[in-house]
Amino acid sequence: MYILLSPFYFFRSGLPQIADFLVVAFIIVFLIKNNFEVYTLKKGNPLNFLFLFVIWAFVITLFWVIIINNISIIIYPVYYLYNFLFIYFLYILYEKNMNILPIIFKTTCFSLIIQFLLSFFVIDPSSFRQVIFFNNPNQLGYFALTSTTIFLFLSEYFKMNKILFALTLLSGIYLTFLSLSNAAMIALFLLLIVHFFKFFKRSLKYLVLFLVLLSILFPFIPEDSLITTITNNVYLRITSIPEESDASLAKRGYDRIVNHPEFWFFGAGEGGFQRFESVLGGEIHSSWGTIFFSYGLIGTLLFLLFFLNVFEYKKNFFYFLPGFFYGLAHQGLRSTEFWILLFIFYVSYEMKISRTHEKNIGYLTKCEKSSLNSLNRY
Structure with a gap:
């Protein structure tokens, strides 16, 4: 329900939006049903490092609340706490052998298609x-990008009707183009390249089929149609990137990192932007710049430890490259879909380990049976 309503x-x-209230209600009910029993995570689980990062975010923010006398900035670490709790409880459900990943896969597909259909109204x-x-186009672009990433990544694990696959993928592309977010569109292009080369033979066949159909249908598309309008808008948006007023690093808020080296170790916290010497008046338009400047080297190290443990299976990182690229130009850390994506990357690694283990057990069992048969014959 969260994925469909988000x-x-x-x-x-x-x-908080309606979907967030639903998640909070779920967490409360879950805790009550389990008598507030806390599930202990295994050593090396990336959520341990994420929890330490959340604690550090609260420590730094509370320090700056006292220093600058601004209680409102406490909301920023609350976002991280909420998203940590979200994927923490997802992980508990996964450990309890609930089919979390198929549910995420199916509902992400339906969510993209529903948004595609409703968009015409x-x-x-x-x-x-x-x-x-x-509320703004960048939110739409980031939603479409993260949802399409989740969809393409999980399509490796779960079979799907080819028509439904094509409709879901086209919905993600269409929604990204509607947003006309430069970062989202470029990141989506990178995502499609990653997926294309991972499944080269299969993708090449469908790419050729798509290009043939497009070449046949293109002459019959009216000039005033929605497809033509979107195509023209995408072209105008991409070609005007060098002329954008916020295309420079300073306009994205990176200049404050250089201007305030005193915050590099412990961090400046988020909020209270009037404290900083910067071309940009608001928050840094960067996920990674926000982590370093707001929570310093200590916070960055904790976040990196979380990341390194999420991507124990290194090949998964290729699917994260589009999201990483988007995070260079926008602050996407408050998006719960971003954290769901990281949860999926880690859990998929555990799935690969368990599948390998099951295959090995099956092989040993066959060997044992063969040995017993040989002994019986002897």
């Missing part, structure tokens, strides 16, 4: 960039 924003950005012809049910 694209619907009923309140302003920064406030809410598109604003007067707006260059669309928001659908979000």
Whole structure:
């Protein structure tokens, strides 16, 4: 239900949405049903390092709450705590042998298709960039990017009808193009390249089929159609990147990192942006810049330890490259879909280990049977 409802924003950005209230209710019910028993994570589980990062975020933020006398900035580590609890309880359900990944896969597919179908009822012809049910276009672009990444990554593990696969993928591409987010569109292109080369033979066949169909249908597409409009808008948006007012690093807020080396070790916390000498007045438009500047080398180290343990299976990182690229230009750490994606990367590694273990056990069992048969014959 969270995945299906998360694209619907009923309140302003920064406030909990309907999907978030649903998750909080689930966590409370889950705790009550389990008598508030805390599930202990295994040593080396990346969630241990993420929990330490959350604690550090609260410590630094509380310090700056006292120093600058601004209690409102306490909201920033609360976002991290909420997302930690979300994937912590997902992991508990996974450990209890619940089919979490198939549910995430199916509902992500349905979510993309539902947004695709509903978009035709809410598109604003007067707006260059669309928001659908979000508050701004970048939120739509990031949702489409992370959801499409989850979908393509999990499609390796679960079989799917080819028509439904094509419809889901086209929905993700379409929603990204509607947002006209430069970072999301470029990151999506990178994602498609990663997936194309991982399944080269299969992808090449469908790519050729798609290009043939496109070449046949293209002459019959009206000039004033939605497809033509979107295509033209994407071209205009991409080609105008060098002329964008916020294309420089300073406009993204990176300059404050250089201007304030005193925050490099412990961090400046998030919020209270009037403290900083920067071209940009608000938060740094970067996930990774935010972690380093706000929580210092200590916070960055804790986050890196979390990351290194998530990507024990190194090949999974290729699917994270698009999200990593997006994070260079936008602050995407508050998006729960981002954390669900990291949860999937880690759990898929555990799945590979368990599958290998099961195959080895099966092989040993066959060997044992063969040995017993030989002894019986002897």
